[in-house]
Amino acid sequence: MSNFGDLAALGAGIGLRREHYSHVIEQRPRVGWFEVISENFMEPGGRPLNVLERVRADFPVAFHGVSMSLGAAAPLDCHYLRTLDALVRRFDPVIVSDHLCWTRSGKHNLHDLLPLPHTEESVAVAAQNISQAQDFLGRQILIENVSTYLAYTHSTMAEWEFLSAVAEAAGCGILLDINNIFVNAFNHGFSADEYVDAIPTERVAQFHLAGHRDCATHLLDTHDQPVHLAVWRLYERALRRFGPRATLIEWDDNLPDFTTLEAEAAAARGRIEQLSVAGRRAV
DSSP: OOOGGGGGGGOEEEEOOGGGHHHHHHHOOSOSOEEEEGGGGOSSSSHHHHHHHHHHHHSOEEEEOSOOOTTSSSOOOHHHHHHHHHHHHHHOOSEEEEESSEEEETTEEEEEEEOOOOSHHHHHHHHHHHHHHHHHHTSOOEEEOOOOSOOOTTOOSOHHHHHHHHHHHHTOEEEEEHHHHHHHHHHHTOOHHHHHHHSOGGGEEEEEEEOEEEOSSSEEEOOOSOOOHHHHHHHHHHHHHHOSOEEEEEOOSSOOOHHHHHHHHHHHHHHHHHHHHHHHHHO
16 A cells, blocks of 8 residues: 555645636745646646646646546446546646545436445445556545435445445545535534544545535535634544645635635644644654
């Protein structure tokens, strides 16, 4: 297994969005790295690829997919894998990731990150698909825990047990979305702390942080506002358990100006540095 701890040096990054292309290229902001949605760069030619070339010249980049459909009870889309593989070879990202969910039905992309039943059968299916993707790409990938708003009655294990079992069976890493843990804990009535404490430390390579919306009866993972204080506290718990890890600020809707995103990334970076200082003092 890769030494995912090596990725900790990336520090805090920001999702690269179209509205900020010009600012990033012209200003070269103080950001450790950028994460891009893989599918946004799969079409040949055009401005997005040109932008990515210029950003990649100055920053490490990570590819984050939304439609590999790793949990589907169907073969992976070979055209998708070939296109992703060409993109990976061209830009050499530091991380390639996707979601532990299903997004396809036959040839139809449903454009949603749909939850899986937490069963041994689902573990086997997802692990087989992840292994296929890793063999095709010639590298380990990370799988992300998704936000959910329903639970399957025939699930036989907790979400954190399911995520850990899939990662272990597939030999992949975990992109631990801290906001999604908080959202799901509220929506399904489990302990977010217990979730964080149960994930194997050696599998976690990256964190996601984002904002959510409180709808009273449930929380909605919206990525359209700052990280909530309670999520920052859960992130601090995760840092104490896993140590410094590459951390990404996700903000996809109602995008603010870039300085607001920089401030969020700086808040994450400050917590990482605080942990490092505390560790050195302990030694």
